[in-house]
Amino acid sequence: MSWTLAQIWRHPIKGIGAEALGHVGLHIDRPLPRDRAWAVLEEGGEAGEGWRSCRNFLRGAKGPSLMAVRARIEDETIHLSHPDRPDLAVTPGTEGAAKALFDWLRPIYPADRNQPAALVRAPEMGMSDVNFASVSVLNLASLRALGQKLGQDLDPRRFRGNLWLDGLAPWEEFDLVGKRLKIGAAELDVIEPITRCRATEANPETGRRDAAVLAALEDGWGHTDFGVYAMVRRAGRVAIGDEVTRT
Numbered sequence: 001m002s003w004t005l006a007q008i009w010r011h012p013i014k015g016i017g018a019e020a021l022g023h024v025g026l027h028i029d030r031p032l033p034r035d036r037a038w039a040v041l042e043e044g045g046e047a048g049e050g051w052r053s054c055r056n057f058l059r060g061a062k063g064p065s066l067m068a069v070r071a072r073i074e075d076e077t078i079h080l081s082h083p084d085r086p087d088l089a090v091t092p093g094t095e096g097a098a099k100a101l102f103d104w105l106r107p108i109y110p111a112d113r114n115q116p117a118a119l120v121r122a123p124e125m126g127m128s129d130v131n132f133a134s135v136s137v138l139n140l141a142s143l144r145a146l147g148q149k150l151g152q153d154l155d156p157r158r159f160r161g162n163l164w165l166d167g168l169a170p171w172e173e174f175d176l177v178g179k180r181l182k183i184g185a186a187e188l189d190v191i192e193p194i195t196r197c198r199a200t201e202a203n204p205e206t207g208r209r210d211a212a213v214l215a216a217l218e219d220g221w222g223h224t225d226f227g228v229y230a231m232v233r234r235a236g237r238v239a240i241g242d243e244v245t246r247t
Contacts, residue, residue, distance in 0.1 A: 001245070001246065002243045002245045003165045003166060003168050003243075003245075004167050004241065005165060005183055005184070005240055005241065006140055006164045006165060006166040006240065007020065007140075007240065008021040008022070008023070008024055008163060008239075009160070009162055010034060010035040010162065011035055011071065012034055012035070012036075012037055012038065012071050012073055013036075013038045013039065013078065013092075013101075014038065014039035014054075014122070015039070015054075015058055015160075015199070016040065016066050016080070017070055017078070017080050018157045018204070019070070019072055019073060022239060023240065024237070024239075025235070025237050025238075026135065026186040026188075026232045026235055026236060026237075026238060028232050028233060028234065029133050029231065031125070031128060031134060031162075032162045034073060035126060035162060036126050036127045036128055037126070037127075038078075038092045038120065039057045039058075039120050039127045040057055040058040040101070040105070040120075041057060041116070041117050042056065042058055042114035042115065042116065042117055043114040043115050043117045044114050044117075045057065045114070045117060047118070049123070051126075052127070053129075057127075058105070058109060058113075060199030060202055061198040061199040062110070062113050063108070063113060064198075064199070064201065064207055064209050065108040065109065065208075066108065066109065066207065067158070067199060067202035067207055068082055068083055068202075068204055068206060069082050076091050076092075076093075077089050077091045080101075082108060082207070083205070083206065084107070084207070085107065088104045098118065098119040102115075108207065128229075130192075130229055132191070132229075133232070134191070134229040134230065135162050135188060135229075135232060136160075136194060136227050136228070136230070137162070137163045137164075137173065137181070137190065137227060137228050137229075138161035138163070138164050138226070139165055139168050139227070140156070140165065140166045141166070141168050141172070142168075142173065143159075145170035146213070146217065146220075146226070149216045149219075150213070150216050154211065154213075157204035158199070158200045158204060159196070159226055159227060160199070163183065165244055171221070174193055174225070176190040176228060176246065177190050177191070177192060179247075180233065180246070181246060181247070182244070182246075182247050183238045183244045184242035185235075185237050186234055186235060186237070187232070187234035187236075187247065188231060188232050188233060190228050190229075190230045191228070191230060191231055192228065193223075193225035193229075194226060194228060196214060197214075200214070200226070
């Protein structure tokens with residue numbers, strides 16, 4: 001039994017911007033390279049080194065307009081675009097980068113939310129919503145099933161996943177927990193389901209909430225999970241069109 005790797009995405013700044021890739025090299029016990037490599041700490045958030053919970057950062061669940069940000073990495077510079085903002089290019093870690101980013105974000109982030117305080121570098125394990133070096137694996141058939149439940153097409157970017165698979169049955173990804181996947185030259189262990197938040201309710205084209213995703217998951221399937229977290233156990237290159245097998 002085999003499936004296909006259909007899409008690859010990374011998110012250079014946690015909660016802010018998605019970038020489509022054609023291929024990428026995966027490394028043992030590391031997130032997808034440069035995925036959530038930076039994060040915007042909010043005022044009152046937990047400062048310090050290492051991984052921190054998503055509650056400390058700006059993200060789409062708090063500011064749905066962030067879901068409409070697109071990203072592109074060029075060398076060390078991150079290029080950002082949004083339908084309601086001029087394009088921005090920032091090089092995190094350089095003088096003035098944080099201020100430029102915060103000034104760009106303020107008009108599209110709710111004024112009644114805690115505002116940006118610092119641009120922080122993620123640890124080697126990344127800054128996903130779980131405290132291990134995760135790569136998220138999602139299923140296009142589940143996306144289609146959820147869209148049918150809602151009566152609308154759903155953009156994969158709502159779920160900010162890394163690797164999208166095609167060819168599975170809807171929700172078959174949950175059966176992969178505890179199993180190992182071979183994707184291209186890499187191997188990953190599937191760890192646990194991903195529990196979702198209100199970020200998924202926002203349309204990535206407009207940044208406006210237009211789909212009751214959590215309610216539909218709960219009503220249709222009795223949970224709010226979508227996709228699974230995995231960890232890289234064998235390094236290697238993965239590319240769109242690669243065969244995916246369970247080992």
